[in-house]
Amino acid sequence: MRFGGLVALNDVSLSIDKGAVLAVIGPNGAGKSTLFNVVTGVYRPTSGxxxxxxxxxxxxPSYEVVDRGIARTFQSSRLFSDLSVLDNVIIGMHTRTKTGVLDALFRPGASRREMAACVEKAEILLKLGSGGLFEQRYRPAGTLAQADRRRLEIARALASQPKLLLLDEPSVGMDDTETDALVADIVRLRAENPELSVILIEHDMRVVEAFPQHVTCIDYGSKIAEGDFAAVRADPRVQEAYLGKAVADA
Ligand SMILES: Nc1ncnc2c1ncn2[C@@H]1O[C@H](COP(=O)(O)OP(=O)(O)OP(=O)(O)O)[C@@H](O)[C@H]1O
Ligand SMILES: [Mg+2]
Incomplete structure (x- = not known):
C-alpha cells in the first residue's frame, strides 16, 4: 500500500486460520491500521x-467485506455518539437484516417483528462483556466512559455476526483492570464461538501475552518477525524497532 511516495505496507503476507488469534504489534506508524484498512476495503491496495x-x-467495498464476515473496530472511536448504546449495536446488524424502508411502509408487521428481534439480540450482546453496557443501553454512546466505548465498539462489530473480528488497539484508554477484563471478554467470546478468528493490533503487551501463539511484528511497513510471543519478543529486530522508536520519541 503506497500513499504517494510513502510505502505504508511493503510485501506483508499474513494468514490466519479459522478459530485462531493473531496479534499484530509494531511501533507507531508501522502500518498496522493500514493493514486493517486494506483488508476491510477502506483503502484500495496498490498491489497485492x-x-x-x-x-x-x-x-x-466495506459493506461487502462485512457481509462476507469480517468486522472491525477502529483505533479511534467511530460510534454514533448521539445515538443510544442500544442503537449503535442495532446499526451493526444491518447487513444481517432483511426488511428495509419499503417494508416499514408496506409490511409494518414484518419490520416491527424484525426490529424486536434486533433489540433482543443487541441486548444479549450488551450483556456479554464486562462492564455494564446493558444497564447503560439507553444512554447516548458519547456519554460512556472510555473503556465502555471500547467495549461498545466490539459489541457493535459482533452484531454483524463476523467470522473474523479485527480489533485495532482495543485496550487504548483502559487501565490494567479494564485491560484484564477485556482479555477475559475475548477469551470468553472465543470459547463461545470456537470458529471465530481474531486479529488484534495491540501496544499493550498484557493483551498480547494472553494470546501468545501467533504474533507478527511490523516495522516501517514490513513484517520483521513472526512466531509465538516469546520468539517475537526475543527477536533482536523487534527489540531494535521498539528501542529505536523509544529513543526517537524521547
Ligand atoms: N490515508 C493516508 N494517507 C497518507 N498516509 C497515510 C494514510 N494512512 C496512513 N498513512 C501513513 O501510513 C503509515 C502507517 O500508518 P498506520 O496508521 O497504518 O500506522 P500504525 O501502525 O497503525 O500506527 P499507530 O500504532 O500509531 O496506530 C504512517 O506513516 C501514516 O502516516
Ligand atoms: Mg494504528
Whole structure:
C-alpha cells in the first residue's frame, strides 16, 4: 500500500486460520491500521491480494467485506455518539437484516417483528462483556466512559455476526483492570464461538501475552518477525524497532 511516495505496507503476507488469534504489534506508524484498512476495503491496495475463505476480496467495498464476515473496530472511536448504546449495536446488524424502508411502509408487521428481534439480540450482546453496557443501553454512546466505548465498539462489530473480528488497539484508554477484563471478554467470546478468528493490533503487551501463539511484528511497513510471543519478543529486530522508536520519541 503506497500513499504517494510513502510505502505504508511493503510485501506483508499474513494468514490466519479459522478459530485462531493473531496479534499484530509494531511501533507507531508501522502500518498496522493500514493493514486493517486494506483488508476491510477502506483503502484500495496498490498491489497485492486479500482472500477470505478462499474468495478474493481485494478492494471490495466495506459493506461487502462485512457481509462476507469480517468486522472491525477502529483505533479511534467511530460510534454514533448521539445515538443510544442500544442503537449503535442495532446499526451493526444491518447487513444481517432483511426488511428495509419499503417494508416499514408496506409490511409494518414484518419490520416491527424484525426490529424486536434486533433489540433482543443487541441486548444479549450488551450483556456479554464486562462492564455494564446493558444497564447503560439507553444512554447516548458519547456519554460512556472510555473503556465502555471500547467495549461498545466490539459489541457493535459482533452484531454483524463476523467470522473474523479485527480489533485495532482495543485496550487504548483502559487501565490494567479494564485491560484484564477485556482479555477475559475475548477469551470468553472465543470459547463461545470456537470458529471465530481474531486479529488484534495491540501496544499493550498484557493483551498480547494472553494470546501468545501467533504474533507478527511490523516495522516501517514490513513484517520483521513472526512466531509465538516469546520468539517475537526475543527477536533482536523487534527489540531494535521498539528501542529505536523509544529513543526517537524521547
Ligand atoms: N490515508 C493516508 N494517507 C497518507 N498516509 C497515510 C494514510 N494512512 C496512513 N498513512 C501513513 O501510513 C503509515 C502507517 O500508518 P498506520 O496508521 O497504518 O500506522 P500504525 O501502525 O497503525 O500506527 P499507530 O500504532 O500509531 O496506530 C504512517 O506513516 C501514516 O502516516
Ligand atoms: Mg494504528
Amino acid at each position: 491480494r486479500v482472500t477470505f475463505n478462499g474468495a478474493e476480496i481485494t478492494s471490495r
